Amino acid sequence: MTLDEDPPLPFPTTASAPLQRLRRPAGRTAEAILDAAEALFAERGYEGASLRDVADRVGVRAPSLYNHFESKEALYVAVLERSVGPVLVLLAAAAQGEGGGRPDRDRLVTEVMALLARRPHLPRLLLHETLAGGQRLTPMVERFIGPAFERAEALIEADPAARRWTPEQVPLLVLAMYHVVVGYFTVADLYRGARGEDLLAEPALARQTRFLHQLVSTLFPDPTER
């Protein structure tokens, strides 16, 4: 799987159909709006981002947005889908990958970090939406989350070395990994203020990737390495 192009979502998304037909012409404007909106929603959340600011970034007046999206809500959902979709695809692929061995896990960590580095707005979008209740995320996520948890459970069951985790702890482990990965990106501002280092710069990202590799191999020690 190449990560350089976000593949089309392999499953139907909530509002894509009407959007495709009614409001999203071939023009570049819709794309530009999505870009600006993604940045602003990530920065300030749904409530904090104003359509006026989105329009300003696009170089257009606010009412023009309505030629491309039905409402602020629709624009937000579109942003969410465009951003979250590829991750779900990636994770779905990982969950369907045959093995849970060391190479697979390392590749997954690397790919996730690469994806997030390319889409730095995503973690903040996710967290903002999570804090807002996540209702708009639920339909997208629940299609993935169930299988993912089941897959993880199966993997761990199959891995004698991972027996330290009971089945009931598996979802917690998944959640924990999610928070570690996603949280890292969201404290960048605070961290820069308090410690003076930019967590989103290249060296810091590489360091975090190494750290995640080590974290994973500590939580799921490869039998052969013991």
Add this chain to the structure above:
Amino acid sequence: MTLDEDPPLPFPTTASAPLQRLRRPAGRTAEAILDAAEALFAERGYEGASLRDVADRVGVRAPSLYNHFESKEALYVAVLERSVGPVLVLLAAAAQGEGGGRPDRDRLVTEVMALLARRPHLPRLLLHETLAGGQRLTPMVERFIGPAFERAEALIEADPAARRWTPEQVPLLVLAMYHVVVGYFTVADLYRGARGEDLLAEPALARQTRFLHQLVSTLFPDPTER
């Protein structure tokens, strides 16, 4: 240290003095306002929470809030201090605790979870503020965060079994633990929507506490247990 009463902060907090003097009379109203505001700010963030809603919950008209707090911003900071202060105290105490041995770490995990269970709004407050840039958190946190990182570094240096973590990974470990602990509370809504279980209910909290104990002992294996 008992956790049933929030101890007074052992360090000066940003604006507590003027608030005490100017705006917080013997009456219970200020307290009620802080309670309502804490819930709303946690739920919707600074921008999303309106003073009108706060006032409604208190059973008072919006302008009355100004008899107790100078502005929305001041109210927000007061909420933040009242909520975050005790955690900083707890963590500071932990950081100053003598040992990093298994019993100490277990006690810290237990206390943190107990504190968060008693103050369920805190994680959401923290995340909202973090996403908003965290500028209002920085002065409070940076007083603690530096020593905490140093303490963690020292502990790990002193623990031969923890040598698997390099010094540069220590802050990342701290961050990771922070995100695991705090993140858990923030996905409660989403999780209930997707999986139908209440992560904030007692059994789930107990399970998460056990999970954290195991997580900690996995990341920092006690030499004697190996």
Add this chain to the structure above:
Amino acid sequence: MTLDEDPPLPFPTTASAPLQRLRRPAGRTAEAILDAAEALFAERGYEGASLRDVADRVGVRAPSLYNHFESKEALYVAVLERSVGPVLVLLAAAAQGEGGGRPDRDRLVTEVMALLARRPHLPRLLLHETLAGGQRLTPMVERFIGPAFERAEALIEADPAARRWTPEQVPLLVLAMYHVVVGYFTVADLYRGARGEDLLAEPALARQTRFLHQLVSTLFPDPTER
């Protein structure tokens, strides 16, 4: 007539009776409130001055003002009376003075300037009130203004040298002199901004007094000096 103490008004004033009885006790507080209110009303006008600011200057909370004055309006009227009264007395005395000769006119100019220098808020109070419609000033002024105009007319009729002014121009002359005298004090801020000089400082006041003397003697040349 000594100018060092403002004499009691020789005529009944609008609201003084109830104020005297109900709201103005012997204490110094009422006086302090009047002082603060005078300064603020002069500075910002009736609308622009808030009772909170008045109270702050007095070192008291806003509701306490109501122990001394029935309302903002009543306080304003009291300020107006205390400030304007002495001028009316002075002008009434001048108008009843026997002659219109050079010495009398010079003394009047000197006394008016001395009075205004001692009560620098007065001109701004007058102008603010004038701009606000002057309804609250009218009852005070109209008791004076009629006789003053008549007196001025008589004086000019009696002075052959002043015959250059027709009777219909006399009110305009009075108005003109009023505006010259009062206006000087109100442009102090603007003048300092534009020209960098303080018109209210002592040398400037002396210069303006000399100027007024010359202006008067130009407009009403003394026959003996011709």
Add this chain to the structure above:
Amino acid sequence: MTLDEDPPLPFPTTASAPLQRLRRPAGRTAEAILDAAEALFAERGYEGASLRDVADRVGVRAPSLYNHFESKEALYVAVLERSVGPVLVLLAAAAQGEGGGRPDRDRLVTEVMALLARRPHLPRLLLHETLAGGQRLTPMVERFIGPAFERAEALIEADPAARRWTPEQVPLLVLAMYHVVVGYFTVADLYRGARGEDLLAEPALARQTRFLHQLVSTLFPDPTER
């Protein structure tokens, strides 16, 4: 110079450019807003005039004003510029006029009175702004006031008959004339209340113009007439 059309300002004004570009479309609404705002600001001053009242007069809702002006302050400045600009032009032209002879002075008086009769709000606007500190007026006025004072000085120096005024008195004379001219318009309400005559009616205006001619010729007697 014809006074029937306000000529464009020959000097750059503070905010006219952005207003032209951003906020003043071909429509008549902006003009109507300026008219209503001019009347209200003149009547009640900046603080006393509410945008709601302005909007009511225009027949529009208050938020609509923001489609034409960025803020109350911006609207106020726009009103000020539209009103004061032409006067400054007129005065600048007068100040640059070659002679200070009797005909020139008479023409200036006539033109000023004609201008003010056409813009009856201007004097009250000026006085309100002056009382408010005049900061928003300063940049406009100081561009004119320096040259005007210098011109007046030069004229008086050149006129042997005017030698009665020393150079230090020239600014005071200019101020005095300003106050006489402007003040007349601002006491109209008060005067009508006290004397029952409308100073803004045609006969009164003509009388005041004659009075000003006489005042000027008294203060600056033409040598040939002596």
Add this chain to the structure above:
DNA sequence: GATGAATGAGGATTCATTCAT
């Protein structure tokens, strides 16, 4: 006589949205 608390009225401003052009 002072004041903490409360409040109705109102003020400037923002925002998402609509509509005619």
Add this chain to the structure above:
DNA sequence: AATGAATGAATCCTCATTCAT
């Protein structure tokens, strides 16, 4: 497809005033 204009709703906040203490 774009936008100038308009607007209802809502937001934070100020203010004069009242009342119980």
